[in-house]
Amino acid sequence: MVPAPLFLAPIDDTVTVVAVEVSQGSGPLADEPITIATLRARDGAEHIARIVGGPNAHGGFTRLAGYVVPVVGMRVRADLLDTTPAWKPAGVLPTPRTSFALNTPAGTWPDTALPVTFVLAGSTSRDVGDEALAELDVATRTWSNVDCTGFRAGVGAKSTAPAGDDGINGVYFQNQEWPAGLVAGAIGQTVVHVDASGRYRDADIHINSKNFRFSLDGQDGTIDLRSVLVHELGHALGLGHSTDPRATMFATVQGLRSRSLEKDDIVGVCTLYPGEGEPGCDSSPCPSPLLCVAGRCQRRGDATDVCSPCERVPGACDAAGDDARCIDIGEGATAGRVCGRACENDTDCGMGFHCRDTTTSGDRQCVSEVRCANGANVCTTDTDCRLGTCRAGACVGPTTEDAGNVDPAATPTEAGVAADASDTPVHEAGCTCSMPSGGSHAAPLGLVTLTFATLARAWKRRSRR
Numbered sequence: 001m002v003p004a005p006l007f008l009a010p011i012d013d014t015v016t017v018v019a020v021e022v023s024q025g026s027g028p029l030a031d032e033p034i035t036i037a038t039l040r041a042r043d044g045a046e047h048i049a050r051i052v053g054g055p056n057a058h059g060g061f062t063r064l065a066g067y068v069v070p071v072v073g074m075r076v077r078a079d080l081l082d083t084t085p086a087w088k089p090a091g092v093l094p095t096p097r098t099s100f101a102l103n104t105p106a107g108t109w110p111d112t113a114l115p116v117t118f119v120l121a122g123s124t125s126r127d128v129g130d131e132a133l134a135e136l137d138v139a140t141r142t143w144s145n146v147d148c149t150g151f152r153a154g155v156g157a158k159s160t161a162p163a164g165d166d167g168i169n170g171v172y173f174q175n176q177e178w179p180a181g182l183v184a185g186a187i188g189q190t191v192v193h194v195d196a197s198g199r200y201r202d203a204d205i206h207i208n209s210k211n212f213r214f215s216l217d218g219q220d221g222t223i224d225l226r227s228v229l230v231h232e233l234g235h236a237l238g239l240g241h242s243t244d245p246r247a248t249m250f251a252t253v254q255g256l257r258s259r260s261l262e263k264d265d266i267v268g269v270c271t272l273y274p275g276e277g278e279p280g281c282d283s284s285p286c287p288s289p290l291l292c293v294a295g296r297c298q299r300r301g302d303a304t305d306v307c308s309p310c311e312r313v314p315g316a317c318d319a320a321g322d323d324a325r326c327i328d329i330g331e332g333a334t335a336g337r338v339c340g341r342a343c344e345n346d347t348d349c350g351m352g353f354h355c356r357d358t359t360t361s362g363d364r365q366c367v368s369e370v371r372c373a374n375g376a377n378v379c380t381t382d383t384d385c386r387l388g389t390c391r392a393g394a395c396v397g398p399t400t401e402d403a404g405n406v407d408p409a410a411t412p413t414e415a416g417v418a419a420d421a422s423d424t425p426v427h428e429a430g431c432t433c434s435m436p437s438g439g440s441h442a443a444p445l446g447l448v449t450l451t452f453a454t455l456a457r458a459w460k461r462r463s464r465r
C-alpha cells in the first residue's frame, strides 16, 4: 500500500500553512532540504506535509517541480500541488488558447547554460539497463528539435554523483527506495535548483523504479520510460503541469502518447526559449540501435509511431502525436495501413518522407517515399512483424474495416467524401487517433492516486501477435 494520507484530503479546498521546519533529507536525498509543514484545514484539522524544497546548503533554492514549497501563512492545496493558473501573456502567443503553466518560481536556464546536459547517475535502470541512455538522448532531442525553440539539451557521461544542487543534472533510478519527501506513488519527479534570481542551475530527475516497471515500448504492465523522461524534462526546462489533457505536460501519462509533444507543449517551450529548433536526426545520427525515421529516432518494431502498422482505433498513432493518422499505403496485395505524423511541409518529415494530403479534406501527414521500407517496421515475412503483417517489405495493419470499427473522430464531411468512391483519393479518411480525456486510464507522473496494481491494469493495451 502507498501511505498517502495527505492526499485523501479534498483538493478543491485549501489549507493554511501554520508551521514549517526545514531539515536535511536522507538516503538518496541527503543533499536536499526537506520542508515539513503543518497544514490546517478550515475545520481545524491539522496534518503534516513533507516535501522536497527550501533554501539549500549551496546558497540556492530547491523545489519539487509541480509543487509549492509551503511557507507559514500561505494558503495551499492540501496536496501541495502548484495551482498557478495557465500563463496567458496577451498578444504574445500565436494561439489564443494555451494551457501550459510555468513552474513556480518561474525560471529558465540562462543562455550560457545551453545545451543543458543530462546524465544517468547512481543506479542503473533495473528494467532497461544501459538502454536508458538512448532513451534519455531521444527525450532531450524531443524538446530541442521543436521548430520555434532555442532550448537545447543533450546527454553526457554517466555520473556517480548523488542528487543535489551540484550542477550535475542526473537521472536517478530509485530501484531500492522511493525517497521520502518525493510524492509517494509518483512515477517520476524532478527537483530543480535555482539561484537567487530564479535562474535554473541544476535539475535532477528521479524515476520510481522501486514501485513501477519500465520498458522501451510501453508493453502490458509497464510504463514507457521515454514518455516519462520527456515529461520530466519538460519540468526540468521550466514547465509546470498543463491543464490540456492532450499535452505531454498534463499530469498523467498513458501508453506512448507522451513521447510526442503536442501544440500546448510546443507553445510552452517556445515561449520560455524562443528561437530556432535543432535539426532532426538527418544531420545528427540517432543513438545506437535506434534508426532515423521521418526525422525522429525510433527503435525497430516501434508501435504507434511513423510507419508503424495501425488500425483505425483511438490511440493507434499516439507516439507520433495526437494529430497523427492511420493512413493507407500500397495497393492491391501490398495495401495496408501505417501511422503518419501531422505536418505542414516536407521539412517536418525528414529525409525519405513527404508531407502529403491524406484525405480529401486536406489532412497532411508524413508519408514514406518508399512504402515504409525506410521505417522501423521492415520485414521479409510475417514473423518479422511484432504487429501487423508483412507486405512488400513493411509491416502494415489491415485495410478491411471491421464492422463498428469506425473512425470516431472523422468529421461528417470527411466520412461523406470518403464514402463517395468517385471522389475518393488513394488515401482515405482515417482517425485522428486522439485518446478520450480523463484520468481513469492514465497514470500519474506527479500525483498520488493509484496503487501499482491499479496501474498495471490501466496499462493493459490492446496487443496482437
Ligand SMILES: [Zn+2]
Pocket: 066, 231, 235, 241, 250, 251, 445, 446
Ligand atoms: Zn509532472
